[in-house]
Amino acid sequence: MAILLKTFRLKILELIPLILLFYISLNGNSVIHVKFFSINVHYILIYFWVLRQPAALGYGFIFLSGIISDVIYGTPLGSTALALLVVSSVAIYVRAVTVRINLINDWISFIPALLFANFIYYVALYFSNYPIDYLYLFTNSIFTFIFYPLLWSIFSILLKFMKE
Numbered sequence: 001m002a003i004l005l006k007t008f009r010l011k012i013l014e015l016i017p018l019i020l021l022f023y024i025s026l027n028g029n030s031v032i033h034v035k036f037f038s039i040n041v042h043y044i045l046i047y048f049w050v051l052r053q054p055a056a057l058g059y060g061f062i063f064l065s066g067i068i069s070d071v072i073y074g075t076p077l078g079s080t081a082l083a084l085l086v087v088s089s090v091a092i093y094v095r096a097v098t099v100r101i102n103l104i105n106d107w108i109s110f111i112p113a114l115l116f117a118n119f120i121y122y123v124a125l126y127f128s129n130y131p132i133d134y135l136y137l138f139t140n141s142i143f144t145f146i147f148y149p150l151l152w153s154i155f156s157i158l159l160k161f162m163k164e
Contacts, residue, residue, distance in 0.1 A: 013162045017049040017056040025068040037143040038136070042069065042080075043087050044144065044151045047113055050091035051106060052159060062088050079124035083117040090116060103152055110148055114141050 024042055042065070049056045066081025073080070090113035098105055118141055125132050 014056065016158065016162065017045070017053070018061060020045060021057060021061060021065050022068070025065040025072070038140045039147045040140055040144045041151065042084060043114065043117060044110075044148055045155070046084055046087050047091045047110055048106070048152060048155045050088045051095050051101065052155075054092065054095065057088070059085065059088065076124060076128040076130055079121055079128070079130075082124060083121040086117045086120050087113045103149055106152060107145075107148055110145060114145060 021042075024045065046057065046062055050062075062084050063081045066084040067077065069075075069080045070077050090109070094106075094109040094113075095101075098109070118137055122132065122137065
């Protein structure tokens, strides 16, 4: 009975990143808005978990999460999904190239992920004639980059708790 309870708890803990991904998408809070800035938690969540545990989030789940976010926000269908897949593909590349994973390496390699993802998002919105707020995208990218270490430490604690 104790072994069954322990394996059940382990399976639930392994699903935490997936539950967080869909909670963020369905809740419509992938971007945390504070008075003067906003943080895109979706990008940080996907980048961290694909970099650290690629089996935790599948590409189909990431794509579906992006489609759900597009429906909730009212943006053109597939724009957020493509941006999230770009973030995950950069994380896969960084995982293949990096020898030792630490905060500084992750934080510096998060810059190209943000740049490529925002470029794809911008192009998708531009070609669908959707109004684009350039200042919002810029400040969102800057503050997402600045707050990456805070969420990285929270997710690292969660990952350590999952492995115990």
